[in-house]
Amino acid sequence: MNEQPVNAQQAVAVRQIIWRDIFPWLILMRCFRLAIAPGPLMLATAAVAFTSLGWWESAFILPKVERERVRQPLLLTEAVATHPHSNMTQFPQHTFGTNLPLEGAATVPFKRLAEPALEIFSADTSFRHVVYYGIGFLISAAVWGFFGGVISRQALVQLGCDTTYDWLDAARFVAPRYLQYALAPLAPLFALCVMGLLVVPLGLLMRLEIGVFLAGLLWIFVIGLGLVAAWLIVGLFFGWPLMYGVIGSKRDGDALQAFSDSFSYVYGKPLHYLWYALVAIFLGGLGLLIVHLFATSAIEFGWWSASWGAGATRIALIRQQVTEVRLGANVEAPIMREGGVELVALVLSLVEVVERAAAYSYFFVASTAIFLLMRLAVDDKEMDEIQLEEDEEILETARKGMLSDETPAAQQPPPPGATVAFDTAAPPTPPPAVNTTEITTPPAESTPPPQIPPAEPPPSSDSADR
Numbered sequence: 001m002n003e004q005p006v007n008a009q010q011a012v013a014v015r016q017i018i019w020r021d022i023f024p025w026l027i028l029m030r031c032f033r034l035a036i037a038p039g040p041l042m043l044a045t046a047a048v049a050f051t052s053l054g055w056w057e058s059a060f061i062l063p064k065v066e067r068e069r070v071r072q073p074l075l076l077t078e079a080v081a082t083h084p085h086s087n088m089t090q091f092p093q094h095t096f097g098t099n100l101p102l103e104g105a106a107t108v109p110f111k112r113l114a115e116p117a118l119e120i121f122s123a124d125t126s127f128r129h130v131v132y133y134g135i136g137f138l139i140s141a142a143v144w145g146f147f148g149g150v151i152s153r154q155a156l157v158q159l160g161c162d163t164t165y166d167w168l169d170a171a172r173f174v175a176p177r178y179l180q181y182a183l184a185p186l187a188p189l190f191a192l193c194v195m196g197l198l199v200v201p202l203g204l205l206m207r208l209e210i211g212v213f214l215a216g217l218l219w220i221f222v223i224g225l226g227l228v229a230a231w232l233i234v235g236l237f238f239g240w241p242l243m244y245g246v247i248g249s250k251r252d253g254d255a256l257q258a259f260s261d262s263f264s265y266v267y268g269k270p271l272h273y274l275w276y277a278l279v280a281i282f283l284g285g286l287g288l289l290i291v292h293l294f295a296t297s298a299i300e301f302g303w304w305s306a307s308w309g310a311g312a313t314r315i316a317l318i319r320q321q322v323t324e325v326r327l328g329a330n331v332e333a334p335i336m337r338e339g340g341v342e343l344v345a346l347v348l349s350l351v352e353v354v355e356r357a358a359a360y361s362y363f364f365v366a367s368t369a370i371f372l373l374m375r376l377a378v379d380d381k382e383m384d385e386i387q388l389e390e391d392e393e394i395l396e397t398a399r400k401g402m403l404s405d406e407t408p409a410a411q412q413p414p415p416p417g418a419t420v421a422f423d424t425a426a427p428p429t430p431p432p433a434v435n436t437t438e439i440t441t442p443p444a445e446s447t448p449p450p451q452i453p454p455a456e457p458p459p460s461s462d463s464a465d466r
Contacts (some may be wrong), residue, residue: 024376024383027159027369032287034158035362039167044357044364047147058132083230105292106284108356109363113140116236117189121233148364149174160249169389175247179361184243184255185247188236191231195229209419214255223285235263238273241267244364245371251387256421265374272377273370278463280366299348320337322348 034040114135119125142265150170153392157165174181199222205211215222239262247253266273307315318341321331325345331338372383 001070001239024373026275027383028283028366028370030159031155031216031247031280031365031369032283032362034155035365036287036291036358040154040361040365041354041357042152043147043167044361045354047143048353048357049142049358050143054143055136058135058139062389078447081130105288105322105359106281106366109360110241113144116140121192126175140181141186145184146178148176149178149181149244149248151246151361152368153363155365155387156245156248156372156386158364160372160386161388162384173248173389180247180254180258181244184258185236185257187259188232188240192229192232195225198225235266239263239266241367242371242374245368245375248368249371249375249386261375265371265378269374273374276370276373280370284366287362291355291358295351299351303413318344322334353354 001443118139119133120130151165152172153173154165154167157163157170202215202218202222206215216417227462242262242265243255243258247255252256261266304317310318318337321333321337321341324331325342326349331341332342363425377381
């Protein structure tokens with residue numbers, strides 16, 4: 001066999017470079033465009049409105065209680081305050097996106113969704129506030145369990161398989177798995193609560209002087225339990241955004257598998273996770289800054305245009321009244337002007353909700369992209385390994401074919417109570433069997449051989465002498 005030597009300096013023409021295979025994290029650059037698409041943005045807007053309504057309703061469960069934070073849906077907006085001596089019926093203003101650093105807007109959804117859980121496990125939180133934050137957190141988990149799951153599922157298919165996928169198809173996929181989406185972040189919290197209850201008897205014992213001494217003897221076990229709790233807290237704090245991607249990528253994904261996989265990604269390669277998160281925060285900050293500029297420009301253009309007709313003084317007065325309405329104050333004005341001011345405040349609040357919804361939509365899309373990258377880095381699974389509806393139909397058809405126990409119609413037993421007629425006639429005589437191994441042929445007619453006349457004897461010697 002002749003082998004030609006390889007020329008090390010032989011030129012190779014590069015036809016195409018697949019940058020996605022070289023730098024997989026480049027899919028993060030596609031997240032913002034997908035997040036502001038009509039489907040995800042509409043879902044996030046509805047989720048923000050429902051969540052704000054839920055928080056506002058939960059505030060009235062514990063009336064006249066001092067609180068550090070309250071959320072309200074005044075004209076579909078969310079208000080967050082830091083006044084410890086204000087009442088729950090007062091709703092101070094919180095302007096989203098204003099005076100935030102570049103990465104601040106991209107991290108707001110993470111802070112808003114994770115902060116109630118942190119407040120619950122804070123030692124300075126009173127029992128009433130624990131109930132308040134607990135109810136609000138359950139409302140957030142219930143609402144975002146569906147809407148966040150739909151956004152995550154749509155991002156999974158479009159980013160991983162690089163194909164179009166409608167949000168209605170994503171909703172049909174999430175609907176039967178809704179409980180798994182909602183319970184995924186709650187399971188570790190339930191485990192933390194159980195572990196905390198184990199220490200409660202020791203705390204009751206510490207009310208006594210001798211109990212403090214006994215608690216000191218057992219405190220080493222408390223520290224050991226605290227290390228397990230710290231492992232759960234850190235893994236849940238950074239891993240819960242990945243749980244939606246785990247459930248959405250599998251055919252039978254559940255909350256337990258989401259907990260296991262998300263923790264393995266967080267603790268498996270934490271530096272990868274940190275790098276992907278920083279890139280996503282930076283890109284999200286740029287995109288949300290553009291959204292904020294568009295929203296602010298649209299609002300200011302409206303006021304500027306109206307001032308040419310109504311006058312700058314009149315518009316300034318109306319604008320001040322709109323701000324007061326959005327703060328929850330009553331405006332002393334004629335009924336027609338008051339109604340118009342409330343309508344303008346409603347429209348501006350809707351713009352603010354859409355602006356905030358863009359941040360939430362980007363958060364879930366970017367979290368899904370980070371899940372795909374972490375699964376590629378830890379489990380070495382390609383990004384397009386995602387369960388699709390077409391695959392489910394093929395598997396279901398194959399399963400029915402393998403497990404089908406249907407019998408032919410002629411062999412099916414008669415139904416109960418049916419009359420069965422028996423044929424008593426003798427069966428027909430079968431034809432005689434034909435032996436195909438021996439085939440006899442009639443003898444061919446024999447023809448007689450031709451008659452040969454006898455040869456004449458040669459003449460004798462005596463006759464020759466004569």
